Amino acid sequence: MWGDVLKHLSKSCDGVNFVPMPKTPQRDVDSPLYKIRHSLAHVMAQAVLQIRPGSKLGFGPPVDDGFYYDFILSSPITEEDFKDIEKRMKKILAQNQTFSYRDFPLEKALEHIEQMGEPYKAQYAGELAKREGIESIRFYQNGPFEDMCEGPHVENSKEIPKDCFKIHSVAGAYWRGDHRHVMMTRLYAWAFESRADLKAYMDKREEALKRDHKKLGKDLDIFHIDETVGKGLPLWLPNGTVIRDQLEAFMKELEFADGYRRVATPHITKGDLYYQTGHLPYYKDAIFPPMELMRESESGERIKESYYLRPMNCPHHHKIFSSRPRSYRELPLRLAEYGHVYRYEESGAVSGLLRVRGMCMNDAHIYCTKEQVKDEFLGVMRMHQTLYDTLGLKDYYMRFSTWDPEDSKGKDKYMDDPEGWETAQNLVREAMEESGLPFEEQRGEAAFYGPKIDFQYQTVTGREETISTNQLDFGVAAKVGLVYKAASGEEGHPYIIHRAPAGTHERFVAFLIEHFGGAFPLWLAPVQVKIICVADKYEEYGRKLLDEMRAWFIRVELDTTEASFNKKIRLNIKRKIPCLLILGEREMEKKEVSLRRYGSKDQTSLSFSTFLDLVSEEIRTRALAP
């Protein structure tokens, strides 16, 4: 049996059929759809100015499913106004307005925008004017509406179907995406090339929302968030705990096979640790306020001790590394822990299981030499591959998150060591290029201590989140004083890989719920087998099978409710249980079971022993489907 387990592990680590999706398709600005969306944004602005004269304009670009426009409104707009705005937009479209543009040389453009009385546009124009290579600014006109805009647009509003768009939400958004600026009102609309496309999109969306982990989490009794416990502090119900435990068991196997060593560390720590590691300044906004205890020293002095709920596991693991002198012979040292961490996320950021304040992370730190970095980094990528392949996760892309020294918002966001950044980023880039894995670089998304590969996934509502991460830390070891004795006899600081292929249980399970629509593969399903008897008199046979399956650690239940047979079938299908076993006269006589798999209306009869073999094998191999 052990041989089997190990065979399975090594097998699943072979081969590269890792085919992540590219990020959202690049926008083709010359496509009809782009022009339609962009033009509709101008039309919407025109309509909004009709009902809210004196409002000022921000930006109004196309987005993946439509467009938006930002305004400083003369008086608020609510959902009740959407119909009116749409009606006015349709009227405008019917006027067959021509979209035409003029290019003004800079000086004239600035003068012109001043006359238009659009302070935000004027501010942006002023910035454009200072940029190199810009000699003129374009203004688009349709009907009475003029907007500073690069285009392109449709030639005439009659090209836009009157029923291909729908305003769907109003939201606040900071001017230029910066929270230090004024908050504008953003109107979002969906827009497509035709009514049929719009309808298809809306139907698909409605269908997707049925998979929302918050809805399914409640329907399937996976987790509960109780406001008396606290915002963002989910309680895992028995069903959800099964999923966590199975996932955790899988990761522990993978980590064992790759030579990780497990550790266990406390959830709290004295503040001194964070002062030593220098984490505190970077995290102070996201940390729960410390617990403060007073104790008395021998001399009667009152001494204050502060304990923090840890926002990350790294410093604890670093202390394990430094608990005694280390030799290069011990590297790479891989310390793994499914560790609980607590972060005081801002109230507006907390959402379902996706952004929480208490979470459990599939964490590990690999301490290694510079020469070992590439191999170790790729080893982690392979572990991701095994996990993702096993779960059938495909719709993600890999983001190479690098630092941006020019980031005006985050001057203090990164460690100040340009050379270190350069080296670390090159190591990651080389490793990734060697592996042939596709990735997209994004500046300004790095961790404070180094570059990383983030696995970006979309929720059913279209929000992008990181589910897994693989980070190369080049600087903390020196800062914290982590050293090893090199072969030369000199001391060196290890590179540290921080990695979490299964992210946090909270977010990862949220994605799995949505990915599987709540119909989990057998190995993850909270209840794997449900026995339904046609009549009470077969329950004894059912109980016998139940006991036998339990002995094999199969999660099985016997339906003893008094509901009608039909109703039992219905309720158990609604719970998305993978295997329903129907027992009656026929089955009992022949020592058989009738099996109905989730998602199929058909059923097959087979001997109980065959069923047991098949189910066990399916669970053991963590198969996605029978």
Add this chain to the structure above:
RNA sequence: GCCCACGUAGUUCAGUGGUAGAACACUCCCUUGGUAAGGGAGAGGUCGAGAGUUCAAUUCUCUCCGUGGGCACCA
């Protein structure tokens, strides 16, 4: 934290300036049933919390808490 919306039974939702209703779930009784709702009865709500307006507030106003969608944030 900011913008908008929302908060009524376990769940999904209806409703009202004169202190509430449906369906499903739950409990009990009848039904002993072969593949997605058998029949009946019952129980269940400080209408998120607090304050204000009013003779009277679940309903109107304000504050807080929570939820959803955005924005910002995301070690």
